[in-house]
Amino acid sequence: MSLTFLPPPLQQINSEIARHAGVELYVLRLDLMHPWVNGNKWFKLKYNLLEAKEKNFTTLLTFGGAYSNHIYATAAAGNIFGFRTxxxxxxxxRLPLNPTLNFAVQQGMQLVYLNREMYRQRNTPALEEYLQQRFGEVFIIPEGGSNLNGVRGCTEIIADAMRTAGYAFDHICVACGTATTLAGIALSLHDGQRAIAFPVLKNGAFLAQEIESLLTNYLASDLPSPYTSPASWELICDYHFGGYAKVNDELLLFSQQFREEHGVPLDYVYTAKMFYGVMDLLKQGFFYKGDSLLLLHTGGLQGNIGMEESLQRFSQI
Ligand SMILES: Cc1ncc(COP(=O)(O)O)c(C=O)c1O
Known part of the structure; x- marks a missing residue:
């Protein structure tokens, strides 16, 4: 099973801040791979779709918030590969549907709403049973594609970038929600490389435990892993900007300037926060002279439309 992808370009960022720090800065533009199923989404979905096909499921069921990149990508991937979603x-x-959900419906996805209390039970056997009874045999993909299939796909993200660059980067930086992507990256690095994750949620330190358990469960499974032990990884929890999907003028201005200077659009929920964090750490001398950094552009740009609409509404009040 494969999508027709553009290979993700590796783009060097010529920034005065990086030059001053003596650091080489590259962005892996996963956002450009495909118009709809891009970023880390394809990697988290790929082995879930394959398992669903192998087991002869015809329907995928998954979870997300109203602006979810994962819902958007699953709707499109399901449509492309012939699954009901x-x-x-x-x-x-909420009607009219926001641009994310509108797109999902256009791709043929059936939307079902759960109140927050029920939604919190999304990973419990009781809710799974309820959903199976209501919708029949469905292949369930957890919120954000966060399972071992998702980790497996993410172990494949940076191999090409390393081949294109002709060398291994010292640090791989990634925005972090469920930490599935980080776990896959950590499993695919050589000794001496380090994965750095920037949680976009407030108090993201709790993710350390989540990462440990994803890595332990992955290595205990029979899924293939490039290496038998994960590379070192670190969580940097200071760049959440108030929490999930929270933004302020400084972040918006940073995104706008980054796009103007380097031609890289950033989404406000994930990548803008990570890029801001990296640039700030460069100014603080966090990295060593001679280090090379690879920043993963994990996509999510579809969410900017809805976010910009609500920011506009807010500024008119
Ligand atoms: C654009 C974008 N970047 C980064 C992430 C974080 O990925 P993960 O949940 O695997 O930590 C997500 C969430 O899936 C995302 O949508």
Missing amino acids: IGVIRGEE
Whole structure:
């Protein structure tokens, strides 16, 4: 199973801040791979779709918030690969649908809404049973594609970038929600390389435990792993900007300037926060002279449309 992809370009960032720090800065533009199923989404979905096909499921069911990149990508991937899709959305239905959910419906996804209390039970056997009873045999993909299939796909993200660059980067930086992507990256690095994750949620330190358990469970499974022990990884929790999907003028201005200077659009929920964090750490001398950094552009740009609409509404009040 494969999508027709553009190979993700590796783009060097010629920034005065990086030059001053003596650091080489590259971005892996996963956002450019495919118009709809891009970023880390394809990697988290790929082995889930394969397992669903192998087991002869015809329907995928997954979970997400109303602006979820994962819902958007699953709807499109399901349509491309001939699955029926059901999106279980957190909270109440709001009409008209926002651009994310509107796109999902256009791709053929059936939307179902769960109140927040029920939604919290999304990973419990009781809710799974309820959903199976309501919708029949469905292949369930957890929120954000966060399972071992998702980790497996993410072990494949940077191999090409290393081949294109002709050398291994010292640090791989990634925005972090469920930490599935980080876990896959950590499993695919050589000794001496380090994965650095920037949680976009407030108090993201709890993710350390999540990462440990994803890595332990992955290595205990029979899924293939490039290396038998994960590379070192680190969480940097200071760049959440108030929490998930929270932004301020400084972040918006940074995104705008970064796009103007380097031609790289950033999404406000994930990549803008990580890029801001990296540039700030460069100014603080966090990295050594001679270090090379690879920043993963994990996509998510579809979410900017909805976010910009609500920011505009907010500024008109
Ligand atoms: C654009 C984008 N970047 C980064 C992430 C974080 O990935 P993960 O949940 O694997 O930590 C997500 C969430 O899936 C995302 O949508």
